[in-house]
Amino acid sequence: xxxxxxxxxxxxxxxxxxxxxxxxxxxxxxxxxxxxxxxxxxxxxxxxxxxxxxxxxxxxxxxxxxxxxxxxxxxxxxxxxxxxxxxxxxxxxxxxxxxxxxxxxxxxxx
Amino acid sequence: xxxxxxxxxxxxxxxxxxxxxxxxxxxxxxxxxxxxxxxxxxxxxxxxxxxxxxxxxxxxxxxxxxxxxxxxxxxxxxxxxxxxxxxxxxxxxxxxxxxxxxxxxxxxxxx
Numbered sequence: 001x002x003x004x005x006x007x008x009x010x011x012x013x014x015x016x017x018x019x020x021x022x023x024x025x026x027x028x029x030x031x032x033x034x035x036x037x038x039x040x041x042x043x044x045x046x047x048x049x050x051x052x053x054x055x056x057x058x059x060x061x062x063x064x065x066x067x068x069x070x071x072x073x074x075x076x077x078x079x080x081x082x083x084x085x086x087x088x089x090x091x092x093x094x095x096x097x098x099x100x101x102x103x104x105x106x107x108x109x110x
Numbered sequence: 111x112x113x114x115x116x117x118x119x120x121x122x123x124x125x126x127x128x129x130x131x132x133x134x135x136x137x138x139x140x141x142x143x144x145x146x147x148x149x150x151x152x153x154x155x156x157x158x159x160x161x162x163x164x165x166x167x168x169x170x171x172x173x174x175x176x177x178x179x180x181x182x183x184x185x186x187x188x189x190x191x192x193x194x195x196x197x198x199x200x201x202x203x204x205x206x207x208x209x210x211x212x213x214x215x216x217x218x219x220x221x
Contacts, residue, residue: 001169006152034210043114043200043212044153089152097143097166098210100152 002027004092006101014109019077021104023090026071033066033073034098036089044089048075080108114203114213122219123191129218131186135203136211141165142184143210144176145200153200159184188218196220 003026013019025033031052036044050057050064050073057064061080066073073092077084085108091098115134123129135142141160145153155168159178173189182203188195196219202210 004152036212041214043202043214045212046210049209091152097155097158099155100145102152103150 002030002092002099004090004099004101006090006104008104009102010105010107012107012109013080015080015082017080019080019084019106019108021075021088021090021106022072023074023092023101024070024072025092025099027092028068028071030092032093032098033064034091035062035064035075036091036100038087038089038103040086047088077106080106082108082110084108114201114211116199116201116213116216118216119214120217120219122221125191125193125220127191128187128189129191131188131199131201131216131218133184133186133201133203133213135182135184135201139203139205139211140182141204141206142178142182143202143204144184144186145202146170147198147200147215149197156186191220193220 006023034049037047038044048062050066061078063076087103087105089103090101117132143158144156147153156170157167158165162178175187178184198215200215202212204210
């Protein structure tokens with residue numbers, strides 16, 4: 001089955017800095033790559049996703065890049081704010097059933 | 111527009127007991143997936159229901175079963191509870207499998 005590796009497990013940045021989270025996947029048939037943000041006591045919330053026919057997608061301060069040849073994709077958050085502090089999960093899947101990474105705890109210091 | 115609703119929010123059960131968790135999908139969604147999230151881990155796929163049938167299943171034993179009703183709501187049942195079943199159980203709904211919306215989960219503690 002699909003295997004998703006996510007790094008780093010913890011990321012600490014100063015407010016206003018950029019944050020980058022990287023993931024690799026194993027199944028070359030995977031065609032859907034969502035990113036989720038999970039705040040304490042809540043379920044994961046979809047923040048951005050990308051499909052295999054696209055190399056990059058942006059939504060305000062958030063961007064995702066995909067390299068299908070290398071089987072890796074990344075989340076970029078610019079101008080980080082304290083409210084960006086949360087656990088972020090990447091996921092990969094075919095047939096829209098995503099396999100999740102282990103998560104990155106992002107801490108943004110004011 | 112109500113999102114995904116899960117009940118109960120917290121539950122404590124004893125080893126060997128059975129538990130039923132419930133999920134109401136987001137309005138307009140027809141597919142329900144269940145995930146188990148252990149502390150500090152990513153969600154693990156249990157199974158997905160579509161048109162009242164289990165469409166796909168992850169690597170979970172038969173003690174985990176489910177059901178989807180005609181109104182698209184769903185139940186997750188776990189029999190013969192083990193201590194290792196303690197986790198956050200997440201329900202996610204989608205339309206034709208596209209763009210999951212997660213509920214806030216049910217925190218199950220087995221003692």
